[in-house]
Amino acid sequence: EDQVTQSPEALRLQEGESSSLNCSYTVSGLRGLFWYRQDPGKGPEFLFTLYSAGEEKEKERLKATLTKKESFLHITAPKPEDSATYLCAVQAHDYKLSFGAGTTVTVRA
Amino acid sequence: NAGVTQTPKFQVLKTGQSMTLQCAQDMNHNSMYWYRQDPGMGLRLIYYSASEGTTDKGEVPNGYNVSRLNKREFSLRLESAAPSQTSVYFCASRGTQSYNEQFFGPGTRLTVL
Numbered sequence: 001e002d003q004v005t006q007s008p009e010a011l012r013l014q015e016g017e018s019s020s021l022n023c024s025y026t027v028s029g030l031r032g033l034f035w036y037r038q039d040p041g042k043g044p045e046f047l048f049t050l051y052s053a054g055e056e057k058e059k060e061r062l063k064a065t066l067t068k069k070e071s072f073l074h075i076t077a078p079k080p081e082d083s084a085t086y087l088c089a090v091q092a093h094d095y096k097l098s099f100g101a102g103t104t105v106t107v108r109a
Numbered sequence: 110n111a112g113v114t115q116t117p118k119f120q121v122l123k124t125g126q127s128m129t130l131q132c133a134q135d136m137n138h139n140s141m142y143w144y145r146q147d148p149g150m151g152l153r154l155i156y157y158s159a160s161e162g163t164t165d166k167g168e169v170p171n172g173y174n175v176s177r178l179n180k181r182e183f184s185l186r187l188e189s190a191a192p193s194q195t196s197v198y199f200c201a202s203r204g205t206q207s208y209n210e211q212f213f214g215p216g217t218r219l220t221v222l
Contacts, residue, residue: 004151034210043113043199043213044152087151095140095159095203096167097211099151 002027006088006100013107016077021103023088024070033071034097035064036087044087078107111135113214115200121220122190130185130217132200140203141183142167142211143175145196152199158183190221 003026013019025033032051036044048057050066057064061082063074073086085104089097113134122128134141139160144152154167156175164175172194174186183202187194197218201211 009149036213041216043201043215046210046212049210089152096142096154096157097152099153101149101151 002098004100115214134202138202
């Protein structure tokens, strides 16, 4: 059974204080690892897909990396608008997604 | 281009009542999904439809039924609502490429009393 564990559950940052979120996974035949952002009361919004170990992708202050067992979402010099819940999901051979519980990030000005 | 739309946005039911959650997408996607999201548990797949005319069970299908009405629409029905079905429900769709990301709707917040 596919398993995705995200840590920490919650992260409080000062504006400009860089940090990283972790997503560890066990899956049989990884087809892709996805990062989503979710704002309160809204649906998840796609950020990145990573396909193989060593791959990195960036978008503004966010950078996602992937190893064979985990992925990291690095937030560089965060701003209050980066406050959200960040979800990690893995896609296996049957093309369904298995989600982690998420990390809620709060950035204070 | 509205993406994925869901109705209603909020609903309160009494135990035993039935209702249908509606989902539509205008991206010409083949695959559609229904999830529920509960605090601390992440998104869990209820049912999915890989293509028009097919549906399959996900991780938590008990108490639900689905209908893929056409390529655009995928509905979720609760025949006899229970308090354990209080949750936020999300519909998603995915394009035809194997690794395409899923696009999510805004969600339906359902409370069963």
